[in-house]
Amino acid sequence: MEFCPDCGAMLLPKNGKLECGCGYKKDLSSGNEYEVSRKEQLEKSSDETVKMLGEDVEVGPTVNETCPECGHDKATYKLIQTRSADEAPTRIFKCSKCKHTWRAYD
Numbered sequence: 001m002e003f004c005p006d007c008g009a010m011l012l013p014k015n016g017k018l019e020c021g022c023g024y025k026k027d028l029s030s031g032n033e034y035e036v037s038r039k040e041q042l043e044k045s046s047d048e049t050v051k052m053l054g055e056d057v058e059v060g061p062t063v064n065e066t067c068p069e070c071g072h073d074k075a076t077y078k079l080i081q082t083r084s085a086d087e088a089p090t091r092i093f094k095c096s097k098c099k100h101t102w103r104a105y106d
């Protein structure tokens with residue numbers, strides 16, 4: 001038995017929810033809210049990953065770029081779209097020899 005935290009009346013089960021005459025509703029499928037916030041957290045953390053440019057560039061197409069660190073002439077690159085859509089995607093290179101990463105400025 002559950003009671004309304006707003007007015008203290010007994011809550012009545014209805015459509016998978018507990019409802020009170022005062023308009024208070026309690027969702028019985030608890031865990032949903034948790035799932036949603038968890039998903040938001042995951043999306044947030046992937047944004048953080050994008051911000052940490054160059055830290056961990058996955059393997060992409062190999063191009064002839066000279067590594068500023070070791071002089072190796074092969075690197076993989078990846079396009080990273082920044083937050084604002086009107087900006088061109090940033091190219092991130094990763095040396096296939098020493099794993100140094102750097103951004104390309106056009």
Ligand SMILES: [Zn+2]
Pocket residue numbers: 004005006007008009020021022023024
């Ligand atoms: Zn109530």
Ligand SMILES: [Zn+2]
Pocket residue numbers: 067068069070071072095096097098099100
């Ligand atoms: Zn290198």
